[in-house]
Each structure stands twice: as structure tokens, then as C-alpha cells.
Amino acid sequence: MKLKNFNEQFVIEKYDENGLLNVFDINAPDNFNYAYDVIDKIAEFAPDKKALLWCNEDEERTFTYKELSEKSNQVANLLVRKGVKKGDMVLCVLKRHYQIWLTILALEKVGAVLIPATNQLMAKDYAYRFKAGNVKFVVATTDNDVPKHITESFAEYGGIAEKFSVKGSVDDWVDFDTEYQKESTVFERIENKLTDPLLAFFSSGTTGYPKMVVHDHSYALAHLITAKHWHCVTDESLHLTISESGWGKFFWGKIYGEMLMGATVFAYDFDRFDADKVLSRIEKYKITSLCCPPTMFRFFTKDGGLEKYDLSSLVYATTAGEALNPEVFNAFKELTGITLMEGFGQTETVLSIGNLRGTQPRIGSMGKPIPLYDVDIVNEDGDVIPTGETGEIVIRIKKDTPNYGLFEQYYGNPEATAETKRDGLYHTGDTAYKDEDGYYWYVGRTDDVIKSSGYRIGPFEIESVMMEHPAVFEVAVTGVKHPVRGQVVKATVVLTKEYKGKSDDALIKELQTYVKTNTAPYKYPRIIEFVDELPKTISGKIRRVEIRAKDNS
Numbered sequence: 001m002k003l004k005n006f007n008e009q010f011v012i013e014k015y016d017e018n019g020l021l022n023v024f025d026i027n028a029p030d031n032f033n034y035a036y037d038v039i040d041k042i043a044e045f046a047p048d049k050k051a052l053l054w055c056n057e058d059e060e061r062t063f064t065y066k067e068l069s070e071k072s073n074q075v076a077n078l079l080v081r082k083g084v085k086k087g088d089m090v091l092c093v094l095k096r097h098y099q100i101w102l103t104i105l106a107l108e109k110v111g112a113v114l115i116p117a118t119n120q121l122m123a124k125d126y127a128y129r130f131k132a133g134n135v136k137f138v139v140a141t142t143d144n145d146v147p148k149h150i151t152e153s154f155a156e157y158g159g160i161a162e163k164f165s166v167k168g169s170v171d172d173w174v175d176f177d178t179e180y181q182k183e184s185t186v187f188e189r190i191e192n193k194l195t196d197p198l199l200a201f202f203s204s205g206t207t208g209y210p211k212m213v214v215h216d217h218s219y220a221l222a223h224l225i226t227a228k229h230w231h232c233v234t235d236e237s238l239h240l241t242i243s244e245s246g247w248g249k250f251f252w253g254k255i256y257g258e259m260l261m262g263a264t265v266f267a268y269d270f271d272r273f274d275a276d277k278v279l280s281r282i283e284k285y286k287i288t289s290l291c292c293p294p295t296m297f298r299f300f301t302k303d304g305g306l307e308k309y310d311l312s313s314l315v316y317a318t319t320a321g322e323a324l325n326p327e328v329f330n331a332f333k334e335l336t337g338i339t340l341m342e343g344f345g346q347t348e349t350v351l352s353i354g355n356l357r358g359t360q361p362r363i364g365s366m367g368k369p370i371p372l373y374d375v376d377i378v379n380e381d382g383d384v385i386p387t388g389e390t391g392e393i394v395i396r397i398k399k400d401t402p403n404y405g406l407f408e409q410y411y412g413n414p415e416a417t418a419e420t421k422r423d424g425l426y427h428t429g430d431t432a433y434k435d436e437d438g439y440y441w442y443v444g445r446t447d448d449v450i451k452s453s454g455y456r457i458g459p460f461e462i463e464s465v466m467m468e469h470p471a472v473f474e475v476a477v478t479g480v481k482h483p484v485r486g487q488v489v490k491a492t493v494v495l496t497k498e499y500k501g502k503s504d505d506a507l508i509k510e511l512q513t514y515v516k517t518n519t520a521p522y523k524y525p526r527i528i529e530f531v532d533e534l535p536k537t538i539s540g541k542i543r544r545v546e547i548r549a550k551d552n553s
Contacts (some may be wrong), residue, residue: 227257
């Protein structure tokens with residue numbers, strides 16, 4: 001079997017007369033395990049194929065598929081020797097360190113459940129996660145005082161059986177890097193079912209405490225559509241997705257779909273995002289495809305960095321994580337010639353709506369539902385609504401066949417699971433409307449929609465208009481309580497460098513007039529506040545909920 005055809009054994013695909021994908025389904029054995037059935041198999045017939053090209057500020061390393069297979073076996077042997085068993089919950093804080101790839105695959109081979117976490121958590125955050133997941137083991141970097149914060153959390157949680165430190169030794173922690181290399185490169189397969197838990201993400205927590213989102217082993221396979229038809233990678237691609245391993249987007253673009261395609265994943269292990277440093281590595285390593293959230297594309301285009309670098313190797317670019325402003329779309333297209341292809345998905349899903357290969361995107365639209373899912377828009381009663389009306393995005397839950405890539409449950413929270421999965425639908429909590437050609441247009445979270453004087457106003461359209469004004473670097477639009485109108489629109493604005501210090505009444509009036517001129521006048525922000533930065537989740541999403549709470553307290 002040729003490497004480029006390797007993935008065909010797992011999928012059923014069909015195309016229409018225009019060559020566009022219109023059928024996509026998964027064909028997986030009942031005991032599928034990504035580490036054994038993908039990485040180990042590729043290692044057998046293409047052992048020298050480069051799987052991972054990793055670098056940080058000081059060094060560079062490459063790993064072939066054979067090396068990933070053998071080193072993950074060594075890590076699996078270490079974990080088992082230290083007591084990790086099938087079904088155990090293991091929390092990992094490994095940023096973009098190359099050890100995360102070895103650990104992910106090792107945990108899959110053991111049958112343990114990976115819980116990814118970001119290095120920006122504090123003691124109380126770890127304690128919450130440990131308790132929620134009944135976590136028994138921790139694998140963590142020594143960077144950013146992570147072991148210190150984890151150790152402090154033990155005052156509230158005493159269930160950790162063993163701790164593994166990466167990039168250095170810590171008192172009474174197992175030195176991961178030293179110890180795994182002492183182990184055998186052979187590991188006997190431990191069988192699992194496709195429906196066994198694979199990993200559990202904690203949601204970003206924009207409302208309430210984070211929920212623990214459990215996916216089974218089908219999740220890995222479902223990302224094939226992400227890589228093949230959205231990122232558009234091949235076995236010759238060098239793909240960069242920016243995300244670090246504490247977040248779901250890492251798994252969208254740094255391991256599962258890309259390596260199913262036999263591609264090479266590029267990883268730049270940085271501490272703080274710097275647009276120039278990222279762009280310089282795209283130039284140096286000749287990255288062929290790129291995926292970033294809109295915020296990062298905004299930095300690429302707003303700060304004038306794109307013109308300084310040769311990005312001619314780049315042939316495809318995608319974005320997700322929050323809605324894409326037309327201003328960013330147009331700027332990136334003008335500067336690179338590349339059309340940004342937007343997509344939509346959640347921690348609970350893989351890509352579910354997107355602008356796939358061969359489609360013609362409409363600026364600002366998420367695209368159309370992917371063939372893997374039956375997606376629709378419904379009202380508060382769960383009824384399908386007419387074209388052009390705003391409602392909630394839902395996915396119909398299949399009864400007799402697996403729901404590949406759709407989360408299994410919120411761990412330990414059956415009430416939240418039942419509320420989200422009800423009446424045969426998965427309720428995303430995101431709102432949109434559909435145009436006459438089937439393109440979906442994002443409006444906002446259900447709790448982001450502003451209701452003012454009888455109007456339902458989505459923040460995204462106002463934000464997009466304001467982003468086109470040269471004074472606006474970032475903006476978050478929210479609703480503020482009003483005794484007569486119910487709510488009025490507020491814009492919280494971060495100014496561009498050229499407009500810093502000009503936050504006066506004249507500029508407020510100018511921005512209000514600009515919105516009135518470029519969209520329906522009733523949508524203009526009656527309140528504008530200038531701030532140095534917007535509140536964001538650790539994953540970089542704007543926390544409108546925090547702005548609302550402050551304004552409405």
C-alpha cells in the first residue's frame with residue numbers, strides 16, 4: 001500500500017459532478033486504536049518518512065514515523081511500570097514540547113485517558129480538574145512553575161499516584177526524559193474498543209466552570225476530513241497549526257488527521273506568540289499549509305509583518321476558533337494571494353461546518369456543513385427555521401450508527417449531557433443563519449445575542465464593521481441592560497498604535513457614525529469604552545461574558 005493511499009481503508013468518500021466532496025463516512029474496525037493502527041502501521045512500510053519537525057528558539061529535532069512508534073513504546077513501558085493502567089485518567093501539561101506526541105501515543109497504547117491542560121493554569125485550576133476527572137497521574141513540563149502549582153493543588157486533592165516531569169527533574173517526580181529512554185522499544189498491544197474513552201478536554205469555560213468533554217477512539221479518525229479536505233494536506237505537506245497541546249485545536253492540526261495523511265507536522269515550541277518569529281519560521285522551513293485563529297491572522301496583517309517575509313511555499317491557509325472578520329480575510333488575501341478558508345467546530349466535535357477544498361468561500365461565512373454530519377439551524381423549540389432567520393446550530397444524532405467525532409458525554413455531569421444532547425439533537429450553543437445557497441453565517445453564542453428594542457443583534461457583524469476602521473485593533477461587542485430598550489449595544493475597543501491617546505468624544509462619535517453608515521443603524525454601539533486589552537480565555541478567545549458581568553453588576 002502506498003503511503004498516500006493509506007487512509008483510504010478507513011473512509012468512504014464520494015464526489016459530485018463538480019469534483020466536490022458530498023459523501024464522507026468512517027469505516028473503522030471495532031478495536032481501532034490510532035497509535036497502533038496508524039502510527040505503527042506507517043512505521044512498518046514507510047519507516048524513514050518524517051512525521052514531526054520540531055524546533056524551539058535554540059534547537060531543532062526531527063522524528064520519523066518509526067521513531068514515533070518506538071519512542072511511544074518506550075514511554076508506554078515506563079507508564080505501565082509506574083502503575084498506569086487502562087482507563088486511568090492522566091493529565092498532561094506539555095505545551096508544544098515534542099514529548100507530547102510520544103505521550104499521546106503511549107497513553108493510547110496503554111488505554112489510559114489523556115486530559116490535556118495548558119501551562120497557564122494555577123493551583124486552584126489543577127485541583128478542580130483533578131477532582132472532576134478523578135485524575136491519578138500527571139505528566140508536566142518544568143516550565144512556568146507548573147510543578148509548583150500542581151504541588152500546591154495537592155492541599156485540595158490527594159489522588160495523584162505518580163508525577164512525571166519533562167525537561168528537568170523535580171523532587172519526588174519521575175524524570176520522564178531520563179527514564180523512558182531506559183525502556184524497551186517493543187510494547188505488546190493492549191486491546192481496546194472503538195467506543196472506549198480516548199481523551200477528555202476541559203472546555204474553555206466562558207460560562208461557568210469548565211466541563212469535561214469525553215471523546216472515544218473514533219475522534220482520531222474523524223479528523224481525517226479536517227486534514228484532507230480543509231487543511232488540504234498530502235503525504236508531501238509540511239503543516240503548521242499554531243495551537244499548543246492544552247487545547248483541542250492541537251488535535252485538529254498537529255497529530256490525528258495530518259499523520260493519517262502521512263504528512264509532516266511542523267511544531268514551533270514558543271512561550272509567547274510573536275508574529276515575526278512565526279512568519280520567519282514559515283519562510284525558513286517552507287511551510288506549505290497553515291492554520292491559526294483569526295486573532296493571529298489579525299496580528300499578521302495589522303502589524304505590517306507579512307511583506308517582510310517570503311511565504312511563497314504556503315499554498316493553503318485555514319482559520320477557526322472564532323468568527324473571521326472580512327477585514328482580516330481581505331488583508332491576508334491581498335498580501336499573500338491566499339484565500340483563508342474558514343471552518344467551524346467545537347471542543348465537542350471535529351470540523352462540522354467549513355469551506356472545503358474546491359469550494360468558493362463567501363467572505364465572513366463559515367461555509368457549509370461537512371458531509372460527515374447532518375447539521376441544521378433550529379429555534380428555541382427545536383424546530384427548523386426558514387432561510388435567513390437566526391437560530392441555534394444543531395447536529396442530528398444518529399441512532400443506529402456511530403457518531404464519529406461527536407463527544408460521548410460531559411464526564412460526571414449527566415445533567416449537562418442531557419441538556420446538550422436532547423430530542424435527537426446535539427445543541428451547539430452557537431447561533432447562525434443560513435443563506436439561500438446553504439452557506440452558514442455566524443452570529444454568536446446563544447448568550448451573546450443582544451436583544452434591543454425588539455431586535456436580535458449579533459455581535460459579530462458589528463465587530464466586523466468596526467474592525468475595518470483604522471482606529472480599531474480589537475473589539476468586543478456586548479449588550480448592556482437598559483430600562484427602556486432591554487439592552488443597548490456596547491463596544492469595548494482596543495485602539496491601534498496610531499490612535500492611542502485619542503480616545504475622546506470625537507472618536508466615539510466617529511466610530512458610531514462609521515457603524516451607522518456601514519450596517520443597519522439600529523446596530524450601532526450607543527456605548528463605547530476604550531481599554532488597553534480585552535479579557536480573554538487562556539486559549540485566546542474574547543470573554544464577552546466577563547465584560548457583560550462587569551457592566552451589568
